[in-house]
Amino acid sequence: xxxxxxxxxxxxxxxxxxxxxxxxxxxxxxxxxxxxxxxxxxxxxxxxxxxxxxxxxxxxxxxxxxxxxxxxxxxxxxxxxxxxxxxxxxxxxxxxxxxxxxxxxxxxxxxxxxxxxxxxxxxxxxxxxxxxxxxxxxxxxxxxxxxxxxxxxxxxxxxxxxxxxxxxxxxxxxxxxxxxxxxxxxxxxxxxxxxxxxxxxxxxxxxxxxxxxxxxxxxxxxxxxxxxxxxxxxxxxxxxxxxxxxxxxxxxxxxxxxxxxxxxxxxxxxxxxxxxxxxxxxxxxxxxxxxxxxxxxxxxxxxxxxxxxxxxxxxxxxxxxxxxxxxxxxxxxxxxxxxxxxxxxxxxxxxxxxxxxxxxxxxxxxxxxxxxxxxxxxxxxxxxxxxxxxxxxxxxxxxxxxxxxxx
Numbered sequence: 001x002x003x004x005x006x007x008x009x010x011x012x013x014x015x016x017x018x019x020x021x022x023x024x025x026x027x028x029x030x031x032x033x034x035x036x037x038x039x040x041x042x043x044x045x046x047x048x049x050x051x052x053x054x055x056x057x058x059x060x061x062x063x064x065x066x067x068x069x070x071x072x073x074x075x076x077x078x079x080x081x082x083x084x085x086x087x088x089x090x091x092x093x094x095x096x097x098x099x100x101x102x103x104x105x106x107x108x109x110x111x112x113x114x115x116x117x118x119x120x121x122x123x124x125x126x127x128x129x130x131x132x133x134x135x136x137x138x139x140x141x142x143x144x145x146x147x148x149x150x151x152x153x154x155x156x157x158x159x160x161x162x163x164x165x166x167x168x169x170x171x172x173x174x175x176x177x178x179x180x181x182x183x184x185x186x187x188x189x190x191x192x193x194x195x196x197x198x199x200x201x202x203x204x205x206x207x208x209x210x211x212x213x214x215x216x217x218x219x220x221x222x223x224x225x226x227x228x229x230x231x232x233x234x235x236x237x238x239x240x241x242x243x244x245x246x247x248x249x250x251x252x253x254x255x256x257x258x259x260x261x262x263x264x265x266x267x268x269x270x271x272x273x274x275x276x277x278x279x280x281x282x283x284x285x286x287x288x289x290x291x292x293x294x295x296x297x298x299x300x301x302x303x304x305x306x307x308x309x310x311x312x313x314x315x316x317x318x319x320x321x322x323x324x325x326x327x328x329x330x331x332x333x334x335x336x337x338x339x340x341x342x343x344x345x346x347x348x349x350x351x352x353x354x355x356x357x358x359x360x361x362x363x364x365x366x367x368x369x370x371x372x373x374x375x376x377x378x379x380x381x382x383x384x385x386x387x388x389x390x391x392x393x394x395x396x397x398x399x400x401x402x403x404x405x406x407x
Contacts, residue, residue: 033090034181034193035143036101036125037154037234045407046091055091061156061374061406062086062107069398082107083402084155086124099129101143119205124174137181142204145265146179146195146219147172147252148297149233149282150326157235157373159291159330159340160365161380161402166324166346170297172254172278173265175199175215176206185227188244193221201256203265213258213273215265219280221250228286236293237330237338238286239372245287252280263320264299271307274319276300289332298323305351320356321349336369357386357394378402 045058063083070076090101103125105111111121127141144152150163151171163171177199185191200206201215221233228246232238256264258273281296301319309315324346332338342363348356365380383397 033099033101033129034137034183034195035129035139035146035179036103036127037152037157037231054093055096057088057090059088059090059407060086061404063155063161063402063404065161065400065402067398067400069396071396072394081109083109083161085110086156086406088125097131099131100127101129102126119207121205123205135183137179137183139179139181140177142174142176143179144174145172145197145199145215145217145254146181147217147254147278148280148295149248149250149284149293150236150295153234153236156404156406159236159328159338159367160342160363161378161400164295164324164326164342164344165359165361165384166295166297166326166344169263169320169322169346170278170280170299170324171263171266172215172217172252172256172280174204175201175265176204177215185223188226191223191227193219195219195221201259201264203261209260211258211260211273213256213260213275215254215256215259217252217254219250219252221248223248232286233284235373236291236328237340237367237373238289238291238332239336239338239369240286241289241332241334242286243288245285248282248284250282252278254278254280259319262317267320268317270317270319271309271315274301274303274305274307276319289334291328291330291332293326293328295326296323297326300349305349306355318352318355321351322347322356332369338365338367338369340365340367354389357388359387360385373404374407375405376403378404 047056062085065083066080068076068078085107086103086105088103092099104122105124114120125143127139127143130138148167148171150167151173177197179197182194184193197217199215201213202209225245225247229240229242232240232246233248256276259276260270260273261267262270264276277300279298283294285292299321301321305319305321306316307318324344326342326344328342330338330340344361346359348358362383363380365378368377370376380400386394
């Protein structure tokens with residue numbers, strides 16, 4: 001208990017001393033890709049050739065964190081790590097209508113465990129876009145699919161230190177293929193966006209696994225009260241303090257045919273291919289420092305979710321089927337201290353209910369924005385309840401402090 005009190009006092013001291021004010025340069029060179037949003041407060045580092053035939057913008061961000069955690073039946077432990085370390089390059093070549101974006105990751109948690117026979121996951125995004133006008137984005141390459149709001153949001157634009165448990169299990173993430181976005185956002189009147197993708201369905205950095213399966217994704221976004229200020233759809237919390245109420249409602253659907261992995265584009269390999277269907281619904285509201293968000297995510301498969309090793313029927317792996325709900329509410333004060341509460345519930349499908357628990361997650365956080373989302377201090381208290389099919393429960397919790405900084 002003394003350790004917990006000490007950590008709490010230390011975090012409180014850091015937050016109360018974080019009173020730095022940074023003036024924003026009003027002109028930035030953010031190319032604002034709808035498939036790969038990036039929270040931008042300033043210029044980053046940009047180079048434009050004297051003849052204007054190319055532009056290169058360089059951005060980075062990192063997240064350093066320390067966590068005290070206690071899992072049911074285990075001793076308390078400390079964990080310190082670089083959670084994310086990203087480098088992003090974007091710009092245009094020849095003509096501003098022909099754009100590119102490259103994003104690389106270097107932190108161990110980003111790259112993942114290196115396994116024999118598998119590719120290293122350093123490349124997160126490598127995509128080219130043709131943007132003939134402000135209404136159309138046509139992309140080819142590897143990047144985020146038009147899925148649930150929280151996944152499309154940059155992890156640098158989150159209010160808490162990580163995305164939800166449901167995003168971890170049900171998101172459709174990144175993939176290689178084609179995308180078309182039709183953007184129709186207006187300041188103070190009804191707006192909408194239509195997005196579609198045709199991709200391999202295998203996830204990022206996959207080679208040597210050619211098959212006849214593809215993933216088809218579609219998404220629609222509605223803005224009944226007009227578009228959010230400064231692309232506020234793509235970051236959490238009302239750091240801008242919207243002067244008028246803003247609302248976004250969206251729905252996405254994906255069918256991933258003959259998928260090879262337990263979560264479609266993510267997860268471990270299955271012993272048999274499965275066709276998966278995902279439904280992803282979101283709503284977001286912001287006004288005068290208040291922000292409310294909710295989401296529903298689900299995955300189903302027409303066949304039994306469990307697959308077996310044909311050479312050893314005692315060995316199996318399964319598609320993570322089920323659904324989940326997330327609810328998040330926050331208020332950002334005029335001194336840029338934000339208070340966040342989140343509740344998530346995750347239900348597993350009947351095929352796997354004896355193999356995976358039902359989970360409830362409660363999170364409370366405090367964020368101090370020094371330079372909006374690009375420089376912030378975050379503290380989070382998280383509590384999980386895991387209930388197995390037999391009725392047995394486990395309770396886990398952690399207390400975390402994180403610093404995010406970038407350009």
